Amino acid sequence: MNAQVLIYSPQNQSNVQRGLYGTLTLLAWAVYFYLVLPVITLLLWWFGLRGSYVQLWLPEAGFDRTLAFTLPVLAIVCALVLIGWAEINRARFQNRERRSQIDDAAPQEIADALGASHPFAERLRTARVATLSLDDQAGLSDISVSSELSTQAPMPKPVPALT
Amino acid sequence: MTTPVGLLDVLFQFAFYYPITMSFLWMIGGLYYFFRRERGTPLRDDPPRMKAYPMASLLVPCHNEEANVAETIAALDAQAYPDFEIIAINDGSSDGTGAALDDLARQYPRLRVLHLASNQGKANALRMGTLAARSEYLVCVDGDALLDEYATHWMMWHLTSGPRVGAVTGNPRVRNRSTLLGRLQVGEFSSIIGMIKRAQRVYGRLFTVSGVICAFRRTALHSVGYWSDDMVTEDIDISWRLQIAHWDIRYEPNAMCFILMPETLRGLWNQRLRWAKGGVEVALRHGTDLFNWRRRRMWGVLAEYSLSVAWAYVMLFIMVLWLLGKFVDLPQDLTVNTLLPRWHGMVLGVVCLLQFAISLLIDRRYEPRIGRNFYWMVWYPAAYWMLALFTTVIALPTTLLQRRNRRAVWTSPDRGLR
Numbered sequence: 001m002n003a004q005v006l007i008y009s010p011q012n013q014s015n016v017q018r019g020l021y022g023t024l025t026l027l028a029w030a031v032y033f034y035l036v037l038p039v040i041t042l043l044l045w046w047f048g049l050r051g052s053y054v055q056l057w058l059p060e061a062g063f064d065r066t067l068a069f070t071l072p073v074l075a076i077v078c079a080l081v082l083i084g085w086a087e088i089n090r091a092r093f094q095n096r097e098r099r100s101q102i103d104d105a106a107p108q109e110i111a112d113a114l115g116a117s118h119p120f121a122e123r124l125r126t127a128r129v130a131t132l133s134l135d136d137q138a139g140l141s142d143i144s145v146s147s148e149l150s151t152q153a154p155m156p157k158p159v160p161a162l163t
Numbered sequence: 164m165t166t167p168v169g170l171l172d173v174l175f176q177f178a179f180y181y182p183i184t185m186s187f188l189w190m191i192g193g194l195y196y197f198f199r200r201e202r203g204t205p206l207r208d209d210p211p212r213m214k215a216y217p218m219a220s221l222l223v224p225c226h227n228e229e230a231n232v233a234e235t236i237a238a239l240d241a242q243a244y245p246d247f248e249i250i251a252i253n254d255g256s257s258d259g260t261g262a263a264l265d266d267l268a269r270q271y272p273r274l275r276v277l278h279l280a281s282n283q284g285k286a287n288a289l290r291m292g293t294l295a296a297r298s299e300y301l302v303c304v305d306g307d308a309l310l311d312e313y314a315t316h317w318m319m320w321h322l323t324s325g326p327r328v329g330a331v332t333g334n335p336r337v338r339n340r341s342t343l344l345g346r347l348q349v350g351e352f353s354s355i356i357g358m359i360k361r362a363q364r365v366y367g368r369l370f371t372v373s374g375v376i377c378a379f380r381r382t383a384l385h386s387v388g389y390w391s392d393d394m395v396t397e398d399i400d401i402s403w404r405l406q407i408a409h410w411d412i413r414y415e416p417n418a419m420c421f422i423l424m425p426e427t428l429r430g431l432w433n434q435r436l437r438w439a440k441g442g443v444e445v446a447l448r449h450g451t452d453l454f455n456w457r458r459r460r461m462w463g464v465l466a467e468y469s470l471s472v473a474w475a476y477v478m479l480f481i482m483v484l485w486l487l488g489k490f491v492d493l494p495q496d497l498t499v500n501t502l503l504p505r506w507h508g509m510v511l512g513v514v515c516l517l518q519f520a521i522s523l524l525i526d527r528r529y530e531p532r533i534g535r536n537f538y539w540m541v542w543y544p545a546a547y548w549m550l551a552l553f554t555t556v557i558a559l560p561t562t563l564l565q566r567r568n569r570r571a572v573w574t575s576p577d578r579g580l581r
Contacts (some may be wrong), residue, residue: 105385134251
């Protein structure tokens with residue numbers, strides 16, 4: 001049978017309906033488990049799991065029994081905190097820009113911030129190969145542009161975007 | 164004589180529960196990130212279309228990279244992105260890097276070369292590259308790394324997707340895998356570093372970008388004063404300053420970059436000590452600035468880092484007590500009978516291996532046969548935790564005592580077997 005003929009769209013139900021059915025089914029499984037518990041007990045006894053219980057769980061085994069409680073609780077708390085935090089942020093900020101756009105820094109501002117004079121910065125932006133000297137404050141104190149490589153082929157033009 | 168409230172008990176509980184809690188957070192964060200942002204999305208070689216393709220400037224600071232720079236530039240020139248320039252900054256190299264770059268400039272029309280007359284450090288090399296750049300978008304790659312051909316596209320997609328995206332950190336992949344140390348680091352970058360970055364993105368703030376592959380919006384850098392040249396790890400510093408100034412930093416696992424890592428114990432030790440010192444420096448410089456309600460989203464990053472330092476010292480304290488107990492009669496409450504892990508050690512080991520397993524499952528998407536490295540990861544819990552512990556313990560006092568405001572310059576690292 002072609003899988004496309006099957007109709008599987010649980011998302012078309014309301015969340016309440018889905019959650020309710022899911023929970024009721026889980027409860028039904030709990031009842032079912034209660035009914036077959038004697039069989040499971042028999043199997044555990046048969047496969048020697050009682051021996052494991054004695055070795056691991058009884059006080060003389062030296063195993064820290066609180067770990068069996070604290071570790072699952074710790075894992076659940078970590079999951080609730082981290083995922084809860086992420087989902088709250090997702091709900092609040094997804095596709096919403098809280099902060100205003102900042103204009104791009106102008107070349108002159110960049111040159112000032114990086115300790116370069118405007119003429120040096122302009123020469124540097126257009127240079128193909130250059131040697132730079134920096135002063136004690138790491139500002140650009142001198143620039144020497146290679147005359148040989150500046151005559152090489154210009155930058156390739158942008159190519160079409162990926163298809 | 165008894166110590167107040169069973170001091171050793173508290174320390175042991177912290178020594179045990181801190182790594183377990185962090186591991187749970189990383190696993191949960193990694194899985195959440197995977198299911199929310201990775202599963203079902205386009206693969207690495209099918210990056211999303213963009214409304215426009217603005218020019219990108221690829222900055223490559225190089226110091227003594229004669230052996231590596233040709234393949235680095237070749238990989239950059241092969242980027243599957245419409246419009247970009249490459250700016251290599253030769254930072255006072257004493258080998259043939261300068262001549263090699265001049266030769267490469269004749270071969271690759273997109274390549275521009277800046278020679279710094281003397282060694283000025285990576286931060287200043289990047290600052291000069293920024294000054295020379297013709298684009299608002301800067302992709303910074305180390306001179307010995309190979310950038311995947313789609314990486315620029317993925318990072319540019321993030322940078323152009325919102326006006327407050329200040330940086331995008333890529334996915335470093337260890338290239339050299341010949342030795343045990345190399346293979347351990349393959350797993351480490353996958354399971355520790357990749358997973359932590361995913362979990363931190365879920366939380367909302369990153370401890371650091373990967374300096375070896377990161378893209379920046381130049382205006383964001385401008386607003387925070389660019390890279391600091393007196394920090395041992397300029398990448399941690401710039402990450403904190405950008406986020407303190409409310410710039411968003413993204414993680415893009417598809418932006419892969421293949422890097423060389425140390426494969427000798429000395430090389431590994433030096434590298435990790437430098438990283439540890441960098442973390443201490445940044446926490447000392449910016450930690451107090453964070454006690455401000457507007458910067459509250461960085462509190463988690465600071466808390467995670469501070470607890471990791473505290474854990475290292477607690478472990479050291481426990482070891483010292485154990486050693487002292489061999490020579491001196493200690494009070495009952497301070498007696499450590501053995502350092503050998505028992506049931507608690509078993510639980511830590513199992514959780515650690517579970518973390519590796521989950522991360523390698525997530526990482527298969529980027530490297531199909533990554534799972535084979537799981538075999539070697541058995542060493543990680545003991546050997547690498549010890550490495551992290553001792554580098555942290557040494558980094559804190561040495562950083563506190565070192566001379567301030569000294570310019571950080573290059574030292575060529577161990578790059579493994581080639």
